[in-house]
Amino acid sequence: MISVLHRIEDLQVVCFAIIFSVMAWQMRKNKTIRYAWLSYVLASVVSVLDVAMPQPLSTLTVSCIFAIISIRYAILASAMSAFTRRSRWLAMVSYGVAALSASLLLLPRAGVAPFVISGLFYLFLAVQLSLMCVIVLLSKEKATRVPRRFIGVLFLLSVACRFAQTWAVWSHASARAAWWRDQGLFLNSTVIGCVLPFTIVWMMNARIQKDLLKQSLVDPLTELLNRRGLNDAAQRELSRYARVRQDFAVAVVDIDHFKTLNDSYGHACGDDVLRSTASLFRELLRQSDVVSRSGGEEFVLLLALTQESETLAVLERIRSAVAARTLQVGDATVQTTISIGATNTRGRFNLTWRELHDEADQALYAAKRGGRNRTALFDAQDTGASHGPEQGAVDVQSVA
Known part of the structure; x- marks a missing residue:
């Protein structure tokens, strides 16, 4: 046997x-x-x-x-x-x-x-x-x-x-x-x-x-969550909010004049800007926050445990850091800015992800109408209140 x-x-x-x-x-x-x-x-x-x-x-x-x-x-x-x-x-x-x-x-x-x-x-x-x-x-x-x-x-x-x-x-x-x-x-x-x-x-x-x-x-270029990953994260955050009633903020971020940047310096430079911006977001935000690239030059941020009174200060810190950053492209130094539209749960009941995203999107359009390189918070009465006097643009300085 x-x-x-x-x-x-x-x-x-x-x-x-x-x-x-x-x-x-x-x-x-x-x-x-x-x-x-x-x-x-x-x-x-x-x-x-x-x-x-x-x-x-x-x-x-x-x-x-x-x-x-x-x-x-x-x-x-x-x-x-x-x-x-x-x-x-x-x-x-x-x-x-x-x-x-x-x-x-x-x-x-x-x-x-x-x-x-x-x-x-x-x-x-x-x-x-x-x-x-x-x-x-x-x-x-x-x-x-x-x-x-x-x-x-x-x-x-x-x-x-x-x-x-x-x-x-x-x-x-x-x-x-x-x-x-x-x-x-x-x-x-x-x-x-x-x-x-x-x-x-x-x-x-x-x-x-x-x-x-x-x-x-995950988005392969920036290694941030993509749109599908963002939706999953947003649903988890909404479930947490329904349980504990602790506010969170949603921000939609758009790189100003990104198409002009791509046309002037090529898509490789545009990719570098996207990667650099994603890296900066990860550095400035907490581990509990969510950063995603929803498409093109647009990013979406979920700021956990953030009150409405805190939202503007957090986002302005991010906007200022991006505006102060420069990238070397060949013989030129490229400086970019971002526009941010944001909203907050503000203790409201029965919110959906689509509603919050639409509110932040409306605030983003208000920021762009206000001259770019600024942060706007959603206001149901006024469709967004802009903040920051700067006029955003792709600022190019030649290197001697």
Whole structure:
């Protein structure tokens, strides 16, 4: 029965090696897949040796198989390190353990008993599995937390099996030792050989889903929330406001004369202005505030826990900082300004996001009508009250 199970496991390992070969070819830049493929190629080599060599296997053959498995574990540690993007030094330690395992090939010639050599191999493999467990659990990536913890449990189970095998080999209790050894081999083949590939794919899919969600919610140029991400954030803020009744402000920001800037200096310069403006917003606002690029040269700000009396001061500080900033474009220095329209919840009930955005939009138009480079607060009676005497424009100063 045990021999039949081993043959089934050998066939599974070869099948996974073929699957990972195809994946490695299709995703050649993915280090995790490449390392996983190499590890299963080595596992296939072990399976071939297990089938092709005459039974029972000689001490030298068994030692060679153990050394290959140790190298395979080191490569798997590199796969885990490549996936988590950290703990590379632990993978290097695993390669050091693999080198020690390979050195055990010299012990049979020195007359060391086979059971001592096997026990040392099992002990080294347990250490390598422990290193892989630490690598996957040290990562703090939330999107892959569940599959990483699952894989960590698998590695811990394998560590327990390897330690049990070490005890069984060194205990000299022949019948019981053989049982523990066979059960440990079966569990490790099942865990590492069969369950692990599915968990690796699970981890990769979790990260891909996170990346796709980010791409759908984040503007690639400025790395701010896009319109869809803004709508989600606005609904969360409205839900919070409905619960705790703490006011927040909404501001629509537009870069003055942006089309003229693009026409004069090119779209690359316009992109630099957008990125610089987004960066400035992130610096000046709190982590609880929301900054988004809703399209073109327009940004939307959600200022959490902000009273109506505080709104103007916060936005004027932002407007002044943008007006004071200069950008170097070739031999010219470009200075831009912004116009801001804002509104506040002001303790009102049953507000919708569209209503708040429309109010801020009306205030923005009032700011532009008032001469740009100014902040306007929405006034239901007067459609917006402008603030600031400056006349906004793209101010270009040639550099001598």
